[in-house]
Amino acid sequence: MVLALQLDFMGAGDGERDIDCRASLSKLVTQGHPLQQPLAWLSTTDQNDAAGVRLTGNTALCLYGFPEGAPITVRVQAGDLIYTTPLIRGVLDTGPHPTPEALFNGRAFVVENMGNNVLQSTVWQFLPAGAAREAVGQSGRLILEASGGGVTATREVPLLLEQxxxxxxxxxxxxxxxxxxxxxxxxxxxxxxxxxxxxxxxxxxxxxxxxxxxxxxxxxxxxxxxxxxxxxxxxxxxxxxxxxxxxxxxxxxxxx
Missing domain, CATH: 2.60.40 (Immunoglobulin-like)
Incomplete structure (x- = not known):
């Protein structure tokens, strides 16, 4: 038996969608976020308006309003657990691809300047492991905080957990x-x-x-x-x- 296709009983998906943090930011501004305020958020498959992060969804870390060249550190809180990730500015296709445990394993990953003071990471599949997975699942959210160059941005990110x-x-x-x-x-x-x-x-x-x-x-x-x-x-x-x-x-x- 040769199983050559990926099938969803409720209908096939459209594959990996591109995630554009600039388009996502435009939606957030339309929804009322002031352009003069820095921002850190996660953009996930079918949710480019940053409504939340989808478990197993293709996801990118987005940042806005951070001084050019300043080191940036991301802090994620899930329940009582806290994880810290340093970011490296560069070109996305030159850095290692983030694993599903990204943001919960302490490993640095690359963000690229996409223009308009927007930074974006490589897309990865959002799937924390172990204690982080339990904490995110039970709390139904995570707290994302990015700091760098004297600027800090904090955002609550709901977990989108469809059956x-x-x-x-x-x-x-x-x-x-x-x-x-x-x-x-x-x-x-x-x-x-x-x-x-x-x-x-x-x-x-x-x-x-x-x-x-x-x-x-x-x-x-x-x-x-x-x-x-x-x-x-x-x-x-x-x-x-x-x-x-x-x-x-x-x-x-x-x-x-």
């Missing part, structure tokens, strides 16, 4: 499915779905269930036999299977 699922890039090593957004205490069934010629997924086997924790973010350990069913058979005539929760699912890309 869904995701496979982290290292899933073949961790064998974990990320499930999020369901109310705490909810039993979420995990199933193996078969996709027929009509491309409609039908439940083939329920393989387990999750009880959602207070953070509303959890991981499901994918059984070995399920992994084999998903990527082990390379016969194109074999039906395509997907792993997921009801109404939302993921067809894994081929590992070949």
């Amino acid at each position: 869904g699922e995701s496979l982290p890039s290292e899933w073949e090593q961790t064998r974990e499915l990320l499930v999020y957004g369901y109310p705490a205490g909810t039993h979420v069934p995990i199933g193996l779905y078969q996709v027929g010629e009509d491309n409609y997924p039908r439940l083939a086997q329920q393989i387990g269930n999750l009880i959602m924790p207070p953070s509303r973010i959890a991981t499901f350990a994918i059984p070995e036999e399920t992994v084999r069913a998903l990527i082990g058979d390379k016969d194109p005539s074999t039906p395509t299977y997907c792993l997921g929760v009801p109404e939302v699912g993921i067809c894994l890309p081929s590992s070949a």
Whole structure:
């Protein structure tokens, strides 16, 4: 079985969208932010107006109004936890790409001057790990503070946590499915779905269930036999299977 496509049971997405901090700033000014005040915010997929940050969404750090050449440090508070990240001014494609733990692992990353006194980072997938993930999930927000050159900007960033699922890039090593957004205490069934010629997924086997924790973010350990069913058979005539929760699912890309 060759699984060559990424499928959402509720409809395919449009892929990674470009994030433009200048366009995002224009929306914020339209909404009432004074141009003379500095600003630090996160712009995430489908939310270029800085309404919040989407879990697993493509995200960029944006800064406005900081003196040219001054070192900048970003401080993030999630619940009772505080993380500090130094920023390096440069060209985005010359620096290391931020990992999903960016802003929560202390590693510096690059921001580029995009003009009009706007700085922007490389886009990364927003997915804190460990204690940071629990803290962000439980509080439902993070506090973002940037300081540099005698200027400080602070902003509360809500966490956008719709019901869904995701496979982290290292899933073949961790064998974990990320499930999020369901109310705490909810039993979420995990199933193996078969996709027929009509491309409609039908439940083939329920393989387990999750009880959602207070953070509303959890991981499901994918059984070995399920992994084999998903990527082990390379016969194109074999039906395509997907792993997921009801109404939302993921067809894994081929590992070949």
